[in-house]
Amino acid sequence: MNISKVGVVGCGLMGSGIAEIAAKSGFEVKVREVNDDFLEAGQKRIRKSIDRAVDKEKLTAEDRDAAWARLSFTTKVADLADCDIVIEAIVEDLDMKNALFGELDGLCGESTIFASNTSSLTITDMAAHARADRFVGLHFFNPVPVMKLVEVVRTIATSDETYDRAFEFSKALGKVPIAAKDNSGFVVNLLLVPYMLDAIRQLERGVASIEDIDTGMALGCGYPMGPFTLCDFVGIDTLYKISEIMFDEYREERYAPPPLLKRIVAMGRYGRKTGQGFYDWSGEKPVPLPV
DSSP states (O other): OOOOEEEEEOOSHHHHHHHHHHHHTTOEEEEEOSSHHHHHHHHHHHHHHHHHHHHTTSSOHHHHHHHHHTEEEESOGGGGTTOSEEEEOOOSOHHHHHHHHHHHHTTSOTTOEEEEOOSSSOSHHHHTTSOGGGEEEEEEOSSTTTOOEEEEEEOTTOOHHHHHHHHHHHHHTTOEEEEEESSTTTTHHHHHHHHHHHHHHHHHTTSSOHHHHHHHHHHHHOOSSOHHHHHHHHOHHHHHHHHHHHHHHHOOGGGSOOHHHHHHHHTTOOBGGGTBSSEEOSSSSOEEOOO
16 A cells, blocks of 8 residues: 555544544544644644543543654645645635645655545546546545545546555545545435435425424434434535535536525524534524524
């Protein structure tokens, strides 16, 4: 595999999780954020997560300290120049991602693999602006330390060597990788996003209440949670952004964001992270909100 040094760009919810599992898996990890405030927030997030793993006896104190020692933090992209793989986990903005990879392309060695954690943009749209044969998608799932799946995405230009190294790297992180074609949404979101959007449409049509639709899908289909609870966990704003990207790609109605989704985003109800989405999360139990 020949990967020992891992770069992670972005230390938000996804980036911090990717950095954490890489460090716990024995890799040297360099994490880059745009400023010290974001970097400090990311450090605290990782520390809290690995401390919680020790509290739950899923990690020893010695392994926690060893993982923490493998992590370093920076605000400089140039500090990632010696990494064997660089994983991007910044906002879903193609121009920002392309600017980042363009900068990295001039800094990193020829064998360095570039990977994006994008959940909805196509990998080709980024690979075309950097080393196409060394570019893959590595789509992790939230929360990264818990969810076992990684979608490994290759473009028509990705070399076999690069793809194989990325696939084995995913296994080395303790994940279960699956091969995905480079289409917007890959496998999981291609199927999951229309499901969530259709639940919102049925709510708009008055088929049933938020709570009853959630209960119906959880108990009737054995899902761990209903679609509206899932929307709040994913983030209403994130779902809206992803649906716009996927609708722009496919021009199919099932990917179009429903009007109700747009209104909830406009009201600043982004889900659990803001305390309100389809549910009010401020109490001991979530309470459905008026829509």
